[in-house]
Amino acid sequence: MNQHLQPVISTASSRIYETLRRDLVGGRFAAGEKLAINALKEHYHVGLSPLREALNKLAAYGLLIQENQRGFRVPTLSRAELDDIASMRLELEGMAFERAIQHGDAVWEAELLAAAHRLKRADMSLEKGEEWEALHSQFHRTLVAPCGSVWLLRFIEQLHDQFDRYRRLGPKMPTVRQTLDDQHHQLVELALQRDRKAARALMDDHIQKSYQVALKRYEAHA
Amino acid sequence: MNQHLQPVISTASSRIYETLRRDLVGGRFAAGEKLAINALKEHYHVGLSPLREALNKLAAYGLLIQENQRGFRVPTLSRAELDDIASMRLELEGMAFERAIQHGDAVWEAELLAAAHRLKRADMSLEKGEEWEALHSQFHRTLVAPCGSVWLLRFIEQLHDQFDRYRRLGPKMPTVRQTLDDQHHQLVELALQRDRKAARALMDDHIQKSYQVALKRYEAHA
DNA sequence: TTATATAGAATAATCGATTTTTTAACTGAC
DNA sequence: GTCAGTTAAAAAATCGATTATTCTATATAA
Numbered sequence: 001m002n003q004h005l006q007p008v009i010s011t012a013s014s015r016i017y018e019t020l021r022r023d024l025v026g027g028r029f030a031a032g033e034k035l036a037i038n039a040l041k042e043h044y045h046v047g048l049s050p051l052r053e054a055l056n057k058l059a060a061y062g063l064l065i066q067e068n069q070r071g072f073r074v075p076t077l078s079r080a081e082l083d084d085i086a087s088m089r090l091e092l093e094g095m096a097f098e099r100a101i102q103h104g105d106a107v108w109e110a111e112l113l114a115a116a117h118r119l120k121r122a123d124m125s126l127e128k129g130e131e132w133e134a135l136h137s138q139f140h141r142t143l144v145a146p147c148g149s150v151w152l153l154r155f156i157e158q159l160h161d162q163f164d165r166y167r168r169l170g171p172k173m174p175t176v177r178q179t180l181d182d183q184h185h186q187l188v189e190l191a192l193q194r195d196r197k198a199a200r201a202l203m204d205d206h207i208q209k210s211y212q213v214a215l216k217r218y219e220a221h222a
Numbered sequence: 223m224n225q226h227l228q229p230v231i232s233t234a235s236s237r238i239y240e241t242l243r244r245d246l247v248g249g250r251f252a253a254g255e256k257l258a259i260n261a262l263k264e265h266y267h268v269g270l271s272p273l274r275e276a277l278n279k280l281a282a283y284g285l286l287i288q289e290n291q292r293g294f295r296v297p298t299l300s301r302a303e304l305d306d307i308a309s310m311r312l313e314l315e316g317m318a319f320e321r322a323i324q325h326g327d328a329v330w331e332a333e334l335l336a337a338a339h340r341l342k343r344a345d346m347s348l349e350k351g352e353e354w355e356a357l358h359s360q361f362h363r364t365l366v367a368p369c370g371s372v373w374l375l376r377f378i379e380q381l382h383d384q385f386d387r388y389r390r391l392g393p394k395m396p397t398v399r400q401t402l403d404d405q406h407h408q409l410v411e412l413a414l415q416r417d418r419k420a421a422r423a424l425m426d427d428h429i430q431k432s433y434q435v436a437l438k439r440y441e442a443h444a
Numbered sequence: 445t446t447a448t449a450t451a452g453a454a455t456a457a458t459c460g461a462t463t464t465t466t467t468a469a470c471t472g473a474c
Numbered sequence: 475g476t477c478a479g480t481t482a483a484a485a486a487a488t489c490g491a492t493t494a495t496t497c498t499a500t501a502t503a504a
Contacts, residue, residue, distance in 0.1 A: 290486095448503080457495085470479105474475105
């Protein structure tokens with residue numbers, strides 16, 4: 001499901017990394033909060049060494065701030081950063097989607113349809129939990145997967161995690177969500193038709209709308 | 223000099239991280255090599271815990287590959303990856319430079335001239351060691367610094383480190399190097415004149431030429 | 445009162461040793 | 475000779491304890 005690390009074999013360190021990543025993205029820690037390592041150790045039933053290794057990785061990934069001799073903090077949120085993240089998503093995901101449309105083959109088309117279908121079923125259940133989040137991430141990953149650039153995919157993944165810290169600040173907004181869910185299918189449509197320009201335009205619009213949602217939530221939150 | 227971590231206060235972990243990063247970028251480890259943690263411990267006179275924390279961060283940063291239960295390896299080099307890195311640099315650094323030219327203020331102009339001057343003095347000494355590398359990195363960072371996007375700067379920094387693994391595979395090539403050094407000054411010129419289009423074009427050419435150098439070295443190496 | 449100093453508690457970083465897993469060498473059956 | 479199974483050695487991951495640093499509260503001096 002998640003290719004953040006090859007979880008073929010798991011270690012305590014890789015497990016707690018993935019768990020913490022999800023919890024950070026899902027907003028289970030307050031922005032700006034100082035992490036109490038001992039408390040984490042207890043809460044997640046994990047030893048100090050694997051925990052610290054995971055925290056170090058998360059800091060390098062950008063989901064934590066590390067300050068020498070004073071541990072780890074959850075990054076604060078700001079309008080400026082949200083704008084930055086959204087505008088980088090516009091540039092990079094748009095670019096990647098266009099390239100994916102140029103290079104994607106029949107296997108990709110099938111995977112796209114599959115990912116969209118799985119997501120739609122989750123949309124309908126109206127249970128927007130971790131399950132939906134995973135399918136949603138996977139769908140967006142599939143859209144850009146055959147773009148041909150490993151580094152572009154890596155940056156997009158990172159931006160998604162950052163963006164979701166804002167998007168997931170509040171509860172779902174059914175009407176906007178409906179529009180966004182519909183766009184997912186239209187994105188697949190345009191991809192299959194290889195209509196690069198229209199696909200790019202829709203992707204831009206999709207990110208813009210998501211940004212509006214995230215911004216509303218951020219402002220309600222602050 | 224390097225803002226990879228705030229080295230205001232340093233810990234064993236942050237020191238060994240920075241040292242290893244330099245050594246990885248500088249090619250002091252063979253591509254694909256498996257890192258012998260015990261040997262590293264001895265060589266760098268550092269304990270196991272800070273060393274492992276540094277290795278974890280470097281893996282998250284992309285300068286190492288981590289495989290569960292089988293430690294850390296230096297990523298291999300490939301033509302495809304070099305192409306990817308170079309084309310991402312073209313996109314992102316070009317974008318950043320254009321934005322920097324739009325937003326950079328008088329302080330930036332001064333810093334640009336200063337960075338270019340320091341680099342030129344190092345160019346002339348013909349000693350292309352770590353000292354020159356540091357000034358070169360700093361110069362390129364300064365070029366794009368006021369682009370307005372923290373995430374864009376972060377990605378560019380990462381791509382530079384990756385690119386340098388290829389560029390630094392071989393010894394200097396005086397004639398090409400002369401051209402590239404000259405371009406540094408022309409980049410400053412065009413930035414001061416706020417000639418966005420020309421600046422972008424020159425940046426593209428600069429990265430292209432650097433890519434040619436890196437590619438030659440990669441092919442000679444393999 | 446304000447600022448500075450300091451002791452004690454809390455926390456971060458690191459160390460040394462242990463446990464777990466992988467790798468390499470060896471064995472014997474086919 | 476080759477291959478599966480076994481074992482010893484090596485390496486990775488983790489643990490428990492120690493050391494170093496920061497934070498907090500209190501005391502003292504200007």
